[in-house]
Amino acid sequence: MILLYLRPSSWSLPLFVHVLGATVLFGATLAVTVLVLVGRRQRQNAALLSRLAFRSVIGLVVPAWIVMRVGAQLIVDKEFPHNAPGWVNVGFAVSEPGLVLLLALAILAGAAARRGGTGRAAGTVAILAPIYLVALGVAWFAMSAKP
Numbered sequence: 001m002i003l004l005y006l007r008p009s010s011w012s013l014p015l016f017v018h019v020l021g022a023t024v025l026f027g028a029t030l031a032v033t034v035l036v037l038v039g040r041r042q043r044q045n046a047a048l049l050s051r052l053a054f055r056s057v058i059g060l061v062v063p064a065w066i067v068m069r070v071g072a073q074l075i076v077d078k079e080f081p082h083n084a085p086g087w088v089n090v091g092f093a094v095s096e097p098g099l100v101l102l103l104a105l106a107i108l109a110g111a112a113a114r115r116g117g118t119g120r121a122a123g124t125v126a127i128l129a130p131i132y133l134v135a136l137g138v139a140w141f142a143m144s145a146k147p
Contacts, residue, residue: 011078018071022143025068026136028060032109033129039117040126046117053125054109057102065102069095090142094135101132 032053039049072091076084084092105128112122 011075014071014074014078016071018068018075021064021066021068021071022136022140025061025064026133026140028056028064029129029133029136032056032061032105032125033133036109036112036122036126036129040122043118046122047113048117050109050113050117050122053129054106054113057106057109062102062106065095065099069099085146087142087146091139094139098132098135101128105129105132 035049035053035056039046039053042049072095076088080088105125108121108125108128112119112125115121
């Protein structure tokens with residue numbers, strides 16, 4: 001809390017945007033993971049849960065990634081104009097390839113939703129979503145603990 005008072009007030013909005021986007025991104029990715037994994041176990045609800053997972057990826061995860069990434073770039077440009085510390089690089093290492101993974105996740109979730117939540121696409125989403133969730137957890141730890 002004291003660090004908030006040590007930062008210039010012009011950094012508050014970009015930092016807030018980044019943290020808000022990252023929080024929504026983590027929560028939405030967790031929701032997609034739960035929907036997909038439950039859909040794999042409950043075959044009678046697989047189609048509904050697969051559609052909800054696809055809509056969550058398109059409506060929440062991808063926009064949250066954009067908000068998080070824009071906020072991250074704005075705050076890094078202000079706070080570390082020349083040389084970013086290692087914990088910032090961990091965030092970039094998760095977010096940059098994360099976009100490719102999210103696009104693949106969106107395509108596969110759409111294919112799974114069209115096929116009723118069954119098949120290889122649904123199985124791949126059930127693998128990729130938890131992997132990205134763990135990667136976000138690692139970035140979250142690096143951002144908050146600053147090891």
